[in-house]
Amino acid sequence: MQNQDVDLVREIMADWSAMKAARESFHGQWNEVIEQVLPRYRKFNEARTNQPGEKRTSQIYDATPMLALRHFAAAEDSLITPRVQKWHRLAVSVEELKDSPAIRQYLEQVTNTLFAHRYRWRANFAAQIGEAYVSHGAFGSGGIMIDDVLGEGIRYRTLSMSRTWFSEDAFGMVDKCCLQWGLTLRQAAQRFGRDALTPSMQLALEKNPETVYQFLHAIRPRRERDDSRVDSRNMPIQSVWLCLDAGNHVVQHSGYRTFPAAIGRFYATDDSPYGYSPAMDSLPDVRMLNSMEKTNIKAAEKAVNPPLMLPDDGALEAFDLRAGAMNYGMMTDDGRPLAAPLNLGTNVPLGIDYANQKREAVNLGFYVTLFQILVDNHQMTATEVLQRAQEKGVLLGPTMGRVQSEMLGSLITREIDILSHAGVLPEMPPELVEAGGAVEIEYDSPLNQAMRAEEGANVLRWAEASAPFIQADPQAARVMNAGAIVRGLGDVFSVPQKYMHTDEEVADMDAAAAQQVETAQILEAAPVAAGAAKDLTAAAVNATNARI
Template sequence: MADDKLQDDALVQGIMRDQARMEAERMPWESVWREIDERVNPLGAGAFTGGKTPGSVRGAANYDVTAVEGLDRFAAAMAAITIPRNTQYIRLKFGDADLDKLPNVRRWCAQTADRLHAMRYAPHAGFQVQGDEDFRQLGTYGTGALWTGERPGLGLFYKTIHLSEIWIDEDFSGRVDTVHRKYELTARQCAQQFGEDALTGRMRDALRPGGNPDAKFEILHVVRPNREIEREALDWRRLPVASIHVAIADKVVLRRKGFHSMPISVSRHVTGPGDKYGQSPAMKVLPSIRTLNTVAHTLLRAAHKIVDPALAFYDDDGISSIITRPGGITPGLVNERGQTLMARVPGPEGSDLPIGLEMMEGERRVVRTAFLEDFFKILTDPSDRMTATQVIEMIGKQGVLVAPYAGRYETEKQNPVTQRDLELAMLRGQVEPLPEEAREAGAWPQTEYENPLTRMARAERAAGLARWIEAMAPLAQVDDGAVFDHIDTDEAAPGLADVLGVDPRWVATPDKVAAKRQAREDAKAATAGVEQLQGAASAYADLAKANQISEAA
């Protein structure tokens, strides 16, 4: 039987009341999410209706796939600017500036950040795949949940939880601090996850010989702030985040645990006043998506009528059927004079396919903009015919476009996930302990990110430098370039490389720059010495020749 020590009827009743309230709050959103599933993300269609038959065609009612393709680009754009795999974008620092200056602390921050990045992108962790799924949920529903956990013997793993399983609640500041997850497990899976001793009577019956180990049971997992922390306890009661698994049908607690940090991080794309769940790009342009499908359907029907029009007969007497395939023979279709007894029905009067196509293109632009299609212009525009200033300004514009969404993702998702990674890594000894100086100060590291988004934020300054140089070019013709002495090239060159996303390994360090300059000066000195020797030798030869001429005279 389930562990009697875990049972608390009042706790379970309170959890079920909270679940009922949260389900009522989420219900108005679900009809919109179902439509968006069908129109934007057919792969997920059916999640809010209990699923569809395996192998069934999804999205068959769509006549335009602009939004479907846009979702892929949105996920790719957000991933590229916030969590680029090929860039070590995690930075750790302490809030105390004096502490950050200590060499030992700086070394720990750099090494630990590198280790966290390597752990996150280990093949078994699955962060790349699950991160993409998370962004797809943000683009579809406006709300995404990512679970960070551990596998015994392997380490970190990540899993995106579909919104159909998630209900959320906020704290006083609007941050998501409570997550309810309702999902199904078979009796066999329940035994694997919770252990046979924790199972309910019905679960145990299903596992007995002659039972049905594949019988499914609904489980409710509640993760919320621990409301009664006991600092002296040695178990879950002393931890700030409580985790409770409840068998819904039996109203039995299967497991109680605790966490140092939130294991399920929830982010929203955009929220409106009073909204707990986010608004997605798909929801923003849903009217345009509907219009596109309606117009596309109408144009398809009109084009079909024009290409394959209806047939008209004066009298179908004796004509049993019409053979319209190439080479087909239809008897009785002509009279004795060879005149055809059939005519094509003219196309719809006033039909104008170009106008319909123009309408569709206008709506497509709206949808593509919402799904960050403009972000990809920097990849497709002919940059080889753009000046450096134009390239930098383009980067800055893309940053303005995506910064509000990416910034919120960083606050609600990246920071909690990174802090969770750090805590698990430290608990398992996968990174070095905090430096002694940090422990004495009672400090905990903060997280920053050095990704394409932060570079985009700095692009405006780089664009200002490029415009400044271009503006000074006419002045340089007057004073032989002396005006450029105002530019600190040693600071500007690395800054431009950073904004343009140049691989840091390709940028010379200050020591290497100094060595190159010294080598250049040495080469110049050596060249000058050779020229002086050549000049002296030439002068000596001229003098000797003059002496020979004088002696001959």
Template sequence: MLKVDPVSIKERLDQLATERYQWESIWQDVIDYMLPNRSPVRGTITPGEDRSVLMYDSTAYKSLLRLSANLNDMLTNQSSQWFQLGIDDKTLSNDPSVQSWLMETTEQIRKYLDGSNFYDQIHELYMDLGSFGTAIMYVEDSNDSGKYLNFKTCHIREIYLDENKYGAVDTVFREFIYTARQCYQRWGDKISDVTMDKYENDPTFETTIIHACFPRDERDPKSKDNLNMEFASVWMEKDNMHILDEGGYETFPYLVPRWMKSSGERFGRSPALASLADIKTLNAMMETTLIAGQMAAEPPLQVPDDAFMSLNVAPGGISYYRAGTNDYIRPLETGKRLPLTFDMAQEKRDSIADAFFATQLQVIDKSEMTAQEVRARMSENMRVIGPTVGRLQNELLSVLIFRVLNILNYSVDENGQPVLPIPPESVQGKEYSLKYVSPLAKAKRHNELQAINSAVGTAFQWAQAGKPEVLDNLNIDVAYRRNVDISGAPVDILVDEKKVQANRKARAEQMAQAQQLQQSQGQAEVAETASKAGKNLKDARG
């Protein structure tokens, strides 16, 4: 029995569409001036149609490409470890068996991300994030053998969203197009009679699908069926209000990061929106420059009104006019000149590039810099982009990893075995934590690392200057372990704290035994020397 009324789904979608309406013209401007080959927010596009009629300069598009590539490299680089799974329990997190399980689970998650389409889709997400300010990725389990995960970055035109009382997105209505063939592939006999008829006779027929995902207000938390999960999921054919499937999710399946968000707004704002005025101005400047340049290179001509021969307007061409007359061929003065200088256009280009953090996120030349200088440069860059990185960690990366973890926890291989290692009993029911170890994440904590190293270094300098008692204030073990944690080194390089204490105790006992043995040997040597001296004295008295 269905728990959701299709009419209520349609009404809620219409309400969200009304609230989103004002954003659509802004997004369309971004598409027109930056992404002309992208499907429009409003209307349709003919395949193969050239829509770059408003784009006379590619600075904004190139800046967006660079920003997306830099975010991908510095936040979710496929060739390096960018996250580590942890546990919110200090005692357990120091347990070698728990550490081993966390490391193995982290590696398995990375393995299945690598084997999926995640890294293709995350780059598209970064493109949307930099252009529209809001990006959407749908994360679901995959039916493909051995893959388990599937990712889909959705066009901004498809998405309508709402927030909870904390400002987090917990409601997404998605409206998109499927062919009758795609509908049958996904839902089989559940499709409507109309769509089934189209599938049999016209499989390329397109129909509009709605996916509604929102918190389920009425549910039994103790029940394990999908109609009582935290988030409701309803798939529906829009035109005939036919419910295709109703289910649920334990974790929200949509990732909805915003670049930055103003109070009272649900959708985010982006570098493209921040520089849209400059982008439009630069395009207008380039259009004017091209027109003026063309006028200068190929000016309109003045000819006598009784001219009868066609003009040769090719470079070096010769046209004839009647000799002995003032009616000669000459350029028509239009008053148009090249009004813009290169510096004026370059100023706009620099402004646009700066809005896309071209300077802050540029690849650092490490060949002539020390590691400390590189970290300092990264830290300086983080002052500008740090708030955005923090938002992306909260709205994108954390939601992503926990969603993936939820899917993989229910996944089994072809032999029916869990794809993730079975957790130790000691961590059952414990909360997971995440540590980000990407270059941007480590740069974000650079100041903390610098402060620790400065404090420790100062203490040793004072000790060397004749104040060794200052070292009594330092907990070197804590400082070193914190240093390792911030630098992102694998936790398994550290020995368990209890084992460290045991090793130190054993070393101290060995040193005490060696010292005692040395003292015993010294006492024996003294006794032997005294004995020899007494004997010599006795012999001398003979």
């Protein structure tokens, strides 16, 4: 190992130690979340002796928290990154360029290219982003790695929080992270090349290629670089892979043009880069629900199969509890039974009601109740639908909006960088080049549409309230800009642009309609003009005859 590599490894290990110390205080809560809500995950700082697939639900008596987390992740996916629609678009920040047809066409082509590459089956975006949302609901933080695989394009991979450490820059954005990966020697050779491995690793590769080694991937801003060079070691973001099981051997030192890890936080915390989650907020109710359900199970069992009271120990020898069994000698001569049930568990309904209250609290903590706002009542007017959607947007905007700006903003920026350098994107219009390529991301997901629903609800209320006055005075209808209202409602209701005519198409239709009216007027006036011409001709003939 060269001297510069020794210094580099020392810096990286010091960074990693500081990041681990900053996260240590979260492990207690996160492990409890895993126990109660996410048993399929391995605990933080847990020994790797436990194998995947082991049963870890023996102490869970109610599945409501696990189902609530699943519903939360599914709802976050459908509200922020629904696969069935384009949940973002690109726009220019320069006001003078917004109406340029060339720029609008270019941005639409770039957006279409992004979605086409993002949802290729090899990219695996849909599956990986869903696991990131599970991490948001459970641990408050989660992210996804955007890799550029040579010859194959963009690849996505969820960042497991148990193996992800990160820190923020001066502006609260994640700019440094350490990722621990377990790779077999065969995978390591595929990724880094056989020559990058140590001699002992190369020897083990020949004998047992499936042996797992632990690697640390350090990603951080590069402090010193030569701007005149474009090689991987002079890129703005430094990337270093260390093999922890081989004495922290440097197996790869390269870089990125943009930060490759998109990490989002659900709730912000004080003095920590890590976030809080709905599961962490709901832990008291989750613990109580689990304990109450355990008690209710015992109480119900006692109510259905109660313990028996017998006169003495000897009576048990001949007592038969099977259905239809005949127990002789268990009744006195006067008909009084010698065996009677001990009536316990008579307050089972009370326990069930209390447990249901806790279930409701858990669902509320995971926003499940809020997600069902539009499902509870199907018999709603358009105004009521918009009002409920607006309520959802107001309540979810501060939290899920943070996920959008932090995680999806970094993700889209990274995707554009990869596709641009791969030569996949169309050529940028000259006027946009002169403006410095100032492109902004505009989100158009169901969440953003719900946040804009207030405008549509106000318009519908205004139109409904104006109806009596328009009926009394039809001239009042001229106040409304019907065309703008229809377009605005189409945007609020997320109507695809292909179902609406553009301004140019409307202008062409107006011109064609005006031409038709003009032609009809000409045709209508033709008989009158012909008759007038005939009369004039006859009058002229008569005048000539009169002179003769």
